[in-house]
Amino acid sequence: MVYTKAAMERAMKVQEVILRAISKQIHWFEAAKILGLSARQLRRLYYRYKNYGYDGLYDRRSGKPSPRRVPLGVAEQVFALYREKYFDFSVRHFHEKLWEEHGILLSYSWVKLALQGAGLVDQARQRGVHRRRRERRPMVGMMLHIDGSRHRWLGGEQWHDLIVVLDDASSEIYYAQLVEEESTVTVLTALREVVEQRGIFCSLYSDRGSHFWLTPKAGEMVDRQRLTQVGRAMRELGIEMIPAYSPQARGRSERNFGTWQRRLPQELRLRGIRTREEANRFLRESYIAEFNRKFAVAAQPESAFVPVGGKDLERIFTLQHERVVNRDNTISFANRVLQIERTRWRGTLAGCRVVMCEHLDGSLTVYYGPHVVGRFAGPEQEGKAGAESCGKDAALGNPAKDAGFPLSHSSSNNSLYCSTEEKEKPNASGHITCQ
16 A cells, blocks of 8 residues: 555654553653553554554555545535525535434535535635624613614515514524614614513613614714704614614624624525515514524513503604694694694694604604694595695695694593594595594
8 A cells, every 4th residue: 555755754753652662661651642642552562563463453444435525426516506406595404404414414514615615605704803792682682782774675676674683691682684774763673673562671771773773973972962863763762872883892792693693684585486475474474583593592581661651652662853833823834834723722723833743654743842732634544535635725625623731642542632422524635623
């Protein structure tokens, strides 16, 4: 048998050490330490050298195939599956599919090295500088991350934002939906759903997007005194907002989005999902639970979520704007003129400062202090009803009867403005009056 140069050098070194041990220049345990072998292995080499001479020191496994090697047919099947069906999957995701869908029980390391050796996947780039990992919060509900990732989630040339809310303690996903674009409305929608389902949490960690924070100058500290709509809603709920000043600071959510981008588009493609509505239904009904089952980690059994209690979420999760009532008791808002009807508890609201609450569905509610003084349908709702306003005269409509007092701001009841004998009826401007 022809041996390599390295094998010959190794055999010569072993022979030299064994001869020194035989001549009692060193102890046998010292010889084993020099060769990096156990005493049992060295004893075997000594007996082979004694019986077969120099040839007994060579490794007899050299040139022979490993008994644990993967059969060629299985390797070809793995390569074919990746090329034809799972070409856009990450190695980890593909390895899971081999186990779950095809019953090919290979190690992750073998699959990764085989795909890299075949040129089907690129080798990972070298990691950057050393950073210290921030410890997780001990209990769920202590800190939530919210962020959006723009990606071609549905394939093709369509770009959408994926809004995700996850818990810092467990990485559990509480909300994940595709939207056209991350905005104040989509963020408030996500936060409201989490608060309604889980309760009020302690803090919210986000980037410095304009819907979260106002930053006077790019790259500088945020202005904590001037609140955005999201900041105002969180303040009313007693939730602390924490800004992140770099992508590395949001490492947990950034890594989470990396996992989403390597898995969700492929899962949608396998199921033939091509629309945002179908994708959101798939996320809500099955995939969020599957994602949590694979990637959520254990946290303390206690929870920091607290019940909502008497908080008026319908009013908190709105876009709020202050307006001054005109002399004819109208309000100008978004190129519309909205008429406020008479109240029994005040002669006129002219000159008063009111709050316009634009709900997430586009409808409007006008508050004077704690009292509701008007409700109006959104432009889309009016268009569907065929009663969209075209000007001030059309918006004013017919005068209605006086509204009752006091006016509750609760929306759980049909007696917002009317007595038990009266009936609500929308007029031409889209708001509800009592007849």
